[in-house]
Amino acid sequence: MDVTGHAPPPARGRASAPQRLTVDLAVSEGPVLLGANGALYGIGDDGVPSDAVLAPLKITSVTQKPEGGAQHPNGDALSVSGSFFRNGGGEINVMMQDVYARWPYEDLGIDDYLPRVDEIVKEVMADPHHDRFVYIPFNEPDCIWYDLGVPDRERYEANRDRFFEDWRTVYRRIRSLDPDARIAGPNETGYHPRLMSDFLAFGQRENVLPHVVTWHELSPDSLREFQSHHDDYRATERRLGIAPLRVSIDEYANRRDLSVPGQLVQWVSMFERNKVYANQAYWDAAGNMDGNVVRTNIPNGGWWFFRWYAGLTGDTVEVTPPQPHSVDTLQGLASLDSSRRQAQVLLGGSDGDVDVEVRGVPRAVFGRAVVATVAEAAWSGYEGQHAAPRVLARTVLEVAADGSVTVPLSGARRMSAYRIVLTPGGAGAPSAVCVPWSASYEAEDAAITGGRVPTRGTVADADGYAASGTNAVSLGTPGGRMDLTVTVPADGTYDLAILYGNGSGAPAGQKLLVDGAHPVTVTYPSTQDRAHLAKKDLRVELPAGTHVLTLVGGDAEVTLDRLDLTARTGAPWASYEATLADIGGSPSYDYSSSAGVGTGALVLREGDRAVFDVYAPRDGHYTVVPRASATVWLALHGERLTAAPDRPLRLYLVAGNNRVALTAPTARQAAVRSLDVSGAGSAGGALSYDAASAALTGAARLVGSAHAPGGFCVDDVGDSPHGAAEFTVHALHSGRHVLVVHYAHDDRRDTGHAYNTDILSRTADITVGAGTPLRVTFKNTWSLDDYWTLGVPVDLRKGANSVTFRNATGRAPRIGRIELGRVFLPS
Template identity: 55%
Template sequence: MTHAANGALYGLSDDGVPGDAALAPLRLGSVTQKPEGGQQHPNGDALTVSSAFLRNGGGEILVLGQDDYRHWPYEDLGIDDYLPRLAAIARRIAAHPQSERFVLVPFNEPDGIWYGLNAEDEAEYATGRDRFLADWTAAHARIRAVAPELRIAGPNEAAYDRRFLPEFLAHAARHGTLPDVLTWHELSPSSLAEFRAHHAHYRELERELGIGPLPVNITEYGNRRDLSVPGQLVQWVGMFEEAGVAGNQAYWDQAGNLDGNVVRTAIPNGGWWFFRWYAAMTGERVPVAPPEPDTVDALAGLASLDPARRQAQAVVGGADGAFDVVFAGVPGEVLGRTVTVTVAEARWSGYEGAHPAPRVLARTTAEVADDGTVTVAVRGAHRKSAYRVVLTPAPEGQAPPAPSVPWRDVLAADSAAVTAGTLVPEGSLTNHQGYAAWGAARVEGLNGPDSAVEFAVSVPEDATYAVSFGYGNGSGSPARQRLSVDGRPVGSVEFPATLNAGHTGLRTVPLPLTAGPHALTLAWERGEIALDRVELAPHTEPLTRYEATLADVAGDPAYRYPTPGEAGTLVLGEEDSVTFDVFAPRDGYHTVTSRGADRELTVTLHGATVPLAPGRPARLLLAAGNNRITARGPGAVAALEVAGHGETEGLAAHEAAAARLAGGARLEACEHATGGSCLAPFQGPGASATWTVRASRAGRHLLVVRYAHDDRADNGHAYNADVISRTALLRVGEGPAQRMTFRNSLSWDNFWTLALPVDLAAGEHPLTLTGPEGPTPRVDRVLLGPVVG
C-alpha cells in the first residue's frame, strides 16, 4: 500500500488548522501549498504549515511557485519577472531543515495559463509550446543554480495532454531538465473512466524515451461533487492506489479543511473516516476487479492483506442497492478456514456535517470455500457511502449474535412536497462543479413566508428520535425554520451559517414521535436555508466500541483472535502502544472503558496519564471531534468503549462578562452568545481580557474557548472563499503564553469551540487573553475542567 492518494491542495491553512487530532490519523502522503508570503491566497504558506504537516506524519510538501502572484489566472509579466521570484522561493525552501521533504512546482496549468498549450490552432499551440519549453529550461536551471538538491515537479497541466507531453519529455530528456516528479491534474468526472489509459500512456512514453520511471503525483483530483463523499472518493483513491501514484484532492472552496473532509478544526465528516480507513490499510495491496472498470460513477474499491496482523481489508463504494464483495485466494496459512467478517459504513454527512465513528452493520463468521473464496453480501447500499469489509481469523465454533444496528431512515429533499422553493440538481457529469446532494437535487430558496418543505416519514415505534436535517445556509447568519409534526407546531430549529447554500451540514434535534406515518414540515421563520435531506434515528446515548486490532499501533504487538465473531485482541509488550481515534459529539465528559484487558493499562489523553483498570469506567474530558487516546503496555486489550453525549458537569464556565478588561477590550451585544454578550475583537499590546479560574486539583486540564469570526480576503477568486484564521495568546498564571489559531467559523454569529490542554496547580489562576498578532475573534466564554473527571 502506498497510502499516497490522500493528499490535499491547500488542505492546511495555518499551523493548527486543521488540528493535529484530525491530521495525525491520516498521515497525508502530500499536500500542495503556496510559497511563503505568496499572494495568491491569504494563507496556506508552505513553510508555515510544514510544522503541523511533518509532526503529524506527513510526506511531501509541493510548493506552487506561481502562487507567488496575486491574480488568477496569474498575471503574465514575463519570465524575466518570474525567475527572480522562483529563485527566492527555492532559496527559502532549501534553507528549511527538512528541505528534502519539499518539491517545487514551477508552473501550474500552463496549458491554459501564460502558454495556451490547449490551443486548437496548431500554429498558436506551437508558439506557446516553444515559449514554455524555453521557460521550463530557464526555470529548471535557475532552481538548480540556487538549490541543487531541491526536487522539481511538472509540467503540471490541468489535464492529461497526449499532444504536448511527448514533446515536453523528449525536450527535457535532451536538455537534462526532466522533472523529479511528473505531475498533472485529473478534475473531470471523465477521469474516472480515462485515468488508467492516461497513466498507461505516460508509462509507455517513458519506455520509448528510455527515462524514469518517475514518481507521479496527480496534484489536483476530483470536483465539488466528489469531495467529502466517501462513495466518490473511493473511486478516485482506488484507481490511484492501483497505479501506485500520489494524488491531492482539488481546492474548490476553503483552505484548511483538507478539501472538505474536516468540519471545524478537528471534527471528522464521512470523507475523513474514509481516509482514516485508507491510512489503516496495512500490508500489501491486493488487486481489485470492479464489475465496470473505467466507468464514471460505478462500484469501485481497494484492498489489502497484512499477514503479520492476519487481516484482509477491502473498502468499496460508489453503488446503490446490493452487491457482493468476493475475496479470492484467501490464504489459509494466514486467515485459516473460518473467518470473522466485519462490515462497517462511512456515510456522506455533508461537507460540514459531523460524522461519529462508522457503524458496524454486520459481524459474523464465514467458512472459506473450497475454491479459496469468501463472499460478503452488502445490501441496502447507498452510492455516497463507503463500506469497509474486514476478514480476521476465527476458530471454528458457534456464530456470534449479529450486532445491534439501530433503525435509520433517510429521505432526500427532492422527494418531499416543496412550496415556494427551487430544486437545484446535484453535481453531475454536465455540472461537475456543482455540490453533491443525497438525492438528485436539493431545495434552495426557502426564504419567504410561503416557503415550506414537507417530508412524509414513518417510524417503527413510540420513541424520541434524533432528526437530522441536511442543510446549507449561505446567508452569513443563523437562520430559523418552524418545525411541525402533522400540522402541529413543535418549535423552531436554528440553522447556523455554512460556507454557502450547497456546502451542506447537519442540524440534529430530538423529537418525540409515535409509531407510524407523520408529516414533518419545516416552514420559513427567518433567514434562508437550502435543504438536502432528513435523517431519522433513535435518540439514544451514544455507545461506541473502538477495536484495538483496527487501531494505530507502535512497536510490535501481537494479534490474537481467540473468539469467533470478534475483532480480536491486541497483546502489548513493554514498548508497545495502541492509539484509538475517539469521536465526541461535543466538549464534555464521557465514560471510557477497556474491554478484553487482562490488567490495568496506562492511557494518555490530552497529555494526561490515566490508569485504566479492566472493565472499570474512567470519566474523561473529550474535545468536540476526534480525540487520540493512547494505551501503553504491557497487557492485552480488545477495545475501548466510549459512552455519553458529553456531560458538562465539572466544567467551570466563565462568561465574557466576568472578564476584567483592559486597553480597549470591551463587551458587545451578541444574540447568539451564551449570556447575550461577548468580547468584541481586540488587539494590541495593552489590550486584554482576564478571568480568574480555579483548579480543584493539580494536573492536566482542558481549556475550551467558545468563539466566532468571519474574516475573509478579497483575492477576486471565482470559487475559493479565501477564509482567514485569527490568532490569540492565552496565558494561565505565570506560565508561558500559548498561541491558539481560530479557524474561520463562517459567520460572526456562529460560535464554535477550540480546546487547549494546560497544566495547572491546585487553586486560583489568572487566565489572560491577548491579541498581539492581530484582532482576536469574538469570545463568548471559556470552559475549564480537569481531563480526568
C-alpha cells in the first residue's frame, strides 16, 4: 500500500528494504509531558504571534528577557505574559542577564548586576502570575563572565569558585525578595560533566540548588549524545543523594533544524522520552515561535508538527527506531490514550519506505480491527505557508493474533513528519482518500545559467539554513536563468509551489516561461534574507508529457530551492476530524461507525466543546459544513450561530489558522464526525476601501506605493494624538465583521547580534464608531513595500460606520487598504 501519492524520491540514499519503526503500546513511559514545545523569544509582542496559533500548541514554557532589558528590542517577559497565559501557556523563564545590551554581556561586576537583579524580581513580583515565572540568573557562564570551559585545572577551579560565589549571592538575593522563587541553572552552552558535578555538590552544600537544572543542546551531535548527557546528569544526582530535579534544555537545535518537521521530530522524541522540558533556540527573529509561525497567524510545516505533538494525550509508549541516538535518521514518538481509544505515532527524519509496526494493541480498547489514518506535514520553508496536513491514507487493518498491526509508509521524505492515528474499527468503511499526483524538483538539478549554487543545511554547516536538498540556486541578474525539465501524467491545471528566498529588501520579480513561451511575472515578497525561505504559490496549465519550466532572473537576487507540482483536482478542501479536535468538558468518543473520515464521532453534551484548527489560504468567505447528528452552536471570531447538521455555512476566515468551536445546545447532545471546509477565500460580499478613501488629519499623508493594493498608502499616522486616518464604511447588515488591514512597515533596532534580526512591531489604536479603541500590534513585514494582512474582529451597525486608526505614543504602520467581511454570510 503506497500511502503518500508522491513521485518517488531520487534513488540516491534509498534503502532496498523498508526501514522499521517499532511502537509497543504495552510499554508506558508515563504521562505525555509536552515539555519540548517551548521557545526562546518565541513571542515578540502581545499579539505576535496571534492567539490563534499560540493556543493550539499548549506551550509549557517560553524564555524571554526581563522587562526593559537592553539585549533585544522586544520579547519582554511581562509585556508578553498576557498573550502567553491567556493562550494556556505554562511558565515563563526570565533570562535575567538579557538586561544587558552587549553580546556577550558586558562584565561590569557583581555589584553592578545585583541592583538589576533587584529590579527584575520586584517587577515580576508585581505581576498577578508571578508564581509562574522562573528566574535564570546566569546564561552560558562557561563562555560568558566566568570562562568555565578552560582545560587547565587550576584556572578552571579559580573561575568555578568565582562563579559559585556569585551564584550563591544572586540566588540568595532573589530568594530574599521572592521567598517562593524558582531559580534555574547553571545554563551552560552544552553539557559539561565536570562543572555539573561540582555545581550540584556546591548547591547541595550551600543550600542553593537550582529548582530547575538547565543547559543547552545546540549541535547536531546532540541528537546522538543527549541521552548520555541526561543519563550522566541523573547518575550524578543519585550519587550525591539529590532528589530528581526538573530538567530544562532551554535552548535546543540549530537553524537547519528549526521549521523542518523531519528534524524537529528527532529532537522532540528524545526530550519527550526522557520527560524533560525544552525550548527551541532563538537564531533569527523574535515572535515566530522560533521559525514555526509565518507572519503573525500563518502556520508552516513546523507549526503543524507541534500542533500534532500538542494533540498527544494519555501516556507515551516505547518507540524503537532503526538507529537509536543517531544524527539525521528516522525517529519517532507515540502515545496511547485508553480513555479516548486512540494511539498516535509521530515519525520522520529519513527518505524512503518505512514499516511502522505497532505492537501490544489492546483488544479491550481497539477491538479486532483498527482504522489507521496517515497524514504528512511537509517542510514549507521558514516563511512558507502550509495548509492543513494532507491525509494520505485511511485504512482498516486487522489486528493480528499477536496484537500487532503494521502500517506501511512508502516514499517518505526526510524533511517531512508523519502522523499515524489508530482508532477502533467500526461498521462501514472510511471514505476513499484522494491524493492528487505530485512531484518535487530540486532547483540545483535544473540547467543553471549565470547563477550560484550555494550549499545549505548540512551537518557540516549546522549554523546554516535548511534547504530541501543540500543546495539552492541563486539567480541575481537578468541574464541568469534556470531551466527545469518536468513530466506530468495528464492534461490539466497544476499548482506550482516555489520555495524561494528574497533578501533584497523589496518585492523581487522573475519571469516564468513554459516551454519557452507565454512569459508571466512572478513576484516574490521579501523574506528575512536570501536563505530564509518562503513559498510562492502559482498555477500553470500543462498538457500531458515533458515540459521545461524556465525562471529568468530580474534585478534582485532570489534564491530558489525546490519546486513542487501538484495536480489540481478541484477547489481546496479539508476535513477536520472531531475525535482529534481540542476538547473542553467531558465529551465521549463513539467509534461504532468508521464511515466518513473513519475516526468515529465526538459526542458533545451540555458543557462540552470541540475546537478545530481550520486553515485558510487567504482572507475571505469559505464553505463550512459541520458533520453532526444534531444542531450545534458554532463560535468564530466572537460570534456564535446555530449550525444545522450537514448544512453549509458561509463563514469569513482570516489567512492562516482559525479556531472554530462547536458546542451542543442546552440539554441536548450531538455526535460530531468532522468539520468540512472548502473554497479558496471569496471576496464576494466583502467591503473594500483603498488608502485614498481615508480622511487624514495631523501629519498623516497619502503617498504613492507601487506595491500597495491600490497604488497608494496612508503613512505617518501616529506620534501624536491628532494624526489619524478615518475610513467611512457602509455595512449592509449590523453584526460581527472581520476588519482586514493591508499594512507594511520595516522598523528595526540593530543591537549588534551576529545572528538575531531585531525587528520591531508597530501598533495602532483602532476605533469603530464611538466604540472603545482597540490596540492592535502589527509585525514587521521585512520592507516598506511588502503588504501583509491582519484580521481584527469588529462590530458594525447597518449603514455608515467610521473606522479610525490612531497612535498617540508611536507610529502606526503604512495602511494600503482595509476590507470588512461579515463573519456569517447568509445564503
